[in-house]
Amino acid sequence: MRERLSSYIREKIIISDEEVEQVLSLFKVMQVKKNKILISPGETCQRLYFIYKGCLRIFFLTAGGTEATRHFAFENQFATALVSFITNETSKEFVQAIEDTILYYISQKDFYHLLQIIPQWEKLYRHYLEYAYVTNTNRLMSFITLDATARYRQLLAQNPSIVMRLPNKMVASYLNISQETLSRLKSKA
Amino acid sequence: MRERLSSYIREKIIISDEEVEQVLSLFKVMQVKKNKILISPGETCQRLYFIYKGCLRIFFLTAGGTEATRHFAFENQFATALVSFITNETSKEFVQAIEDTILYYISQKDFYHLLQIIPQWEKLYRHYLEYAYVTNTNRLMSFITLDATARYRQLLAQNPSIVMRLPNKMVASYLNISQETLSRLKSKA
Numbered sequence: 089m090r091e092r093l094s095s096y097i098r099e100k101i102i103i104s105d106e107e108v109e110q111v112l113s114l115f116k117v118m119q120v121k122k123n124k125i126l127i128s129p130g131e132t133c134q135r136l137y138f139i140y141k142g143c144l145r146i147f148f149l150t151a152g153g154t155e156a157t158r159h160f161a162f163e164n165q166f167a168t169a170l171v172s173f174i175t176n177e178t179s180k181e182f183v184q185a186i187e188d189t190i191l192y193y194i195s196q197k198d199f200y201h202l203l204q205i206i207p208q209w210e211k212l213y214r215h216y217l218e219y220a221y222v223t224n225t226n227r228l229m230s231f232i233t234l235d236a237t238a239r240y241r242q243l244l245a246q247n248p249s250i251v252m253r254l255p256n257k258m259v260a261s262y263l264n265i266s267q268e269t270l271s272r273l274k275s276k277a
Numbered sequence: 278m279r280e281r282l283s284s285y286i287r288e289k290i291i292i293s294d295e296e297v298e299q300v301l302s303l304f305k306v307m308q309v310k311k312n313k314i315l316i317s318p319g320e321t322c323q324r325l326y327f328i329y330k331g332c333l334r335i336f337f338l339t340a341g342g343t344e345a346t347r348h349f350a351f352e353n354q355f356a357t358a359l360v361s362f363i364t365n366e367t368s369k370e371f372v373q374a375i376e377d378t379i380l381y382y383i384s385q386k387d388f389y390h391l392l393q394i395i396p397q398w399e400k401l402y403r404h405y406l407e408y409a410y411v412t413n414t415n416r417l418m419s420f421i422t423l424d425a426t427a428r429y430r431q432l433l434a435q436n437p438s439i440v441m442r443l444p445n446k447m448v449a450s451y452l453n454i455s456q457e458t459l460s461r462l463k464s465k466a
Contacts, residue, residue: 148421148422150421150422158418170410171410171411174407175411180418203400203403210396210400210403211399213403214392214402214403217403217407218363221363221409221410224413225360226360228347228416229369231420232337233337233339264421
């Protein structure tokens with residue numbers, strides 16, 4: 089099972105067998121049921137997750153109490169409440185498993201320790217940060233520059249698995265539209 | 278004058294004198310007048326800027342043709358159209374000097390070359406990416422969770438120099454509110 093995580097790492101960086109073993113030894117495995125909340129606002133996020141199977145959702149509550157979904161992560165992706173993980177401040181976000189999910193996780197302390205001892209680990213983290221930054225910025229721009237129809241079409245083109253795999257409620261919350269609007273857009277597409 | 282850039286680097290990472298010289302040799306200096314556009318949509322962003330004096334603004338145009346400001350950077354900060362810099366795709370954003378500005382810049386090619394040859398450069402870039410990610414994500418959340426008044430108060434608390442130093446038109450565009458609303462908020466504060 090750890091094969092998948094080690095393949096992922098070897099695809100991203102040049103790393104010796106010994107270093108891979110060192111990295112893997114710091115990851116633990118956990119299984120969580122659908123809907124399980126892993127991080128809640130007010131907690132400091134101390135773990136980075138690698139998804140072996142399933143899906144994690146990062147979301148927060150608006151002033152009006154509505155759930156606003158910021159990100160979905162699927163198999164072979166890292167995910168966490170990254171702002172809290174970076175800043176050590178309490179999270180404003182929830183991290184939730186939205187399917188029965190199998191995860192590897194590493195503590196923040198061990199993760200930053202790897203940055204000290206394995207220079208290539210910086211490169212792996214850099215790729216993760218670059219991806220997170222690009223995804224988030226494009227998302228911020230889409231909220232300001234695109235209407236609901238255009239946002240839905242963009243999502244369908246760039247990340248169809250979100251639309252296909254996940255319940256309408258979650259997809260609507262990701263697009264910041266009502267479920268009714270989403271159903272209308274889906275039927276027109 | 279290069280003193281400031283070398284101090285900035287030495288504060289962030291552990292680096293030898295020789296490596297600092299190597300880094301500095303890849304930066305060039307330029308002076309630009311207020312309002313000068315450095316990057317326009319459709320161009321690929323090939324440079325990272327370090328601000329010696331002045332201010333850069335990153336903005337884009339909404340579907341309706343309004344300017345939406347995403348970021349301001351001041352003295353001793355790096356700035357660029359970072360999504361384009363990372364992805365090598367054409368920029369959707371403008372980079373503009375909004376005061377008479379003195380910049381150091383490094384080409385994207387040289388910047389990535391430094392990542393290869395100076396391991397600590399990864400750490401400096403990591404800090405920049407972490408900062409950019411945290412800033413952007415908090416901004417995305419503030420648009421969804423806070424109303425105009427709360428966004429203005431947050432800006433005043435976290436980054437007063439934006440409100441004090443820059444013209445109302447720019448500040449309003451950063452908060453995604455009209456200049457009239459901004460004037461009303463300023464007079465109430």
